Amino acid sequence: MSVRTIFITGANGEIGHGLIHYLAEEGGIHIIAMDLVPLDKSIRAKCHRIVTGDILDSHLLESLSTEHDFDTIYHLAALLSTRAERQPDLAHRVNVDGTLNLLEIAITQSRLQGREIKFIYPSSIAVYGLPDIQKKITAGKVKETEWLHPRTMYGINKLYVELLGGYYSSYYRQLDAEPLKGRVDFRSVRFPGIISAVTLPNGGTSDFAPEMLHFAAQNKKYNCFVRKDVRIPFMTMPDAIDALRLLQKAPREKLTRQVYNVGSFNPSAEDVKNLILKSFPQAEISFIPDPKRQAILDSWPADVDDSAARLDWGWKPNYSLEDAFSQYLIPAVKQRYAK
Ligand code: SER
Secondary structure: OOOEEEEEEOOOOHHHHHHHHHHHHHOOEEEEEEEOOOOOHHHHOOOOEEEEOOOOOHHHHHHHHHHOOOOEEEEOOOOOHHHHHHOHHHHHHHHHHHHHHHHHHHHHHHHHHOOEEEEEEEEEHHHOOOOOHHHHHHHOEEOOOOOOOOOOHHHHHHHHHHHHHHHHHHOOOOOOOOOOOOEEEEEEEEEOEEEOOOOOOOOOOOOHHHHHHHHHHOOOOEEEOOOOOOEOOEEEHHHHHHHHHHHHHOOHHHOOOOEEEOOOEOOEHHHHHHHHHHHOOOOOEEEOOOHHHHHHHHHOOOEEOOHHHHHHHOOOOOOOHHHHHHHHHHHHHHHHHHO
16 A cells, blocks of 8 residues: 555644544544744654644745655644734735645646546634624524625634635646646645633633633633623534544545534523533533633534535434533543543
8 A cells, every 4th residue: 555645734623633533543644844943742653754844934834745755734723713813924824825825736736647636624613704783693503605704803814814725736737738737636625613621722712612611621610701691603623533534535526615614502691501511510610701702603503505516425413412412522631531
């Protein structure tokens, strides 16, 4: 079996952790893992090469590209929505300029190798922007083409990069006399909030749900920064990794879009609290909404229509809300903090 080389940016982030564990199990893969900070011990040994560096450093990316033939690029590095509001200029540079650098690497590699390079990109429900709560309630399951008026720097960055990915796949240098050898096969999922039992997110606005769980498991009081009625879609980290896996493997002729919604369940913040209390009855969780972060969540959909992903590449979450807590989150989080 020939070995495939897979390049992962943002490898030390939450999705990076889950993805590296999964790819290492699959075997036959050399993982080149890059992050701004040194990689955690738990995933180091699973990687063929570890690069500590910045995706804004195009020289570093070019030198990596001369040393390896990438089969697939998972471009995970990003500043999430809350952090991006605090540093919008940096967010734009990392989320947009950084991605442009990676797309350039992908197109260079596709030319040199004379074949398609897959580019897997996690987008987000942050690309949506509902104008007010009333619209959010009546909108129901939002389709990929609706309500694309993000109000955060992060959401705007993600939406623009989705379009940029489409350009690199289909129209790159469309005026050239000679057709391009190779192609970037850009595929993206719009993730909801993600909850992992193993890692915590950093700088997101959907962080309230994972934080509530991890604080309860450590017996720490948690002041939730949203109203108890706030509702957005979530999924477990194993399902998020599964979505990336299924999309990466899907035959291209089956894909009718480049960007897909994926959903699992959509509890209110109070539903999340109640599920946590079932297993951690002593947990102290209060709701002290931060009106500004709350306003961001009020602009994100309460649910997404993921029928295209289900139809085209067989997307189906493994966990319902109840199963997510009883079979994955609670047992795994207890084990994590028992150590
Ligand atoms: N989890 C992300 C955030 O909260 C949304 O994609 O920023």
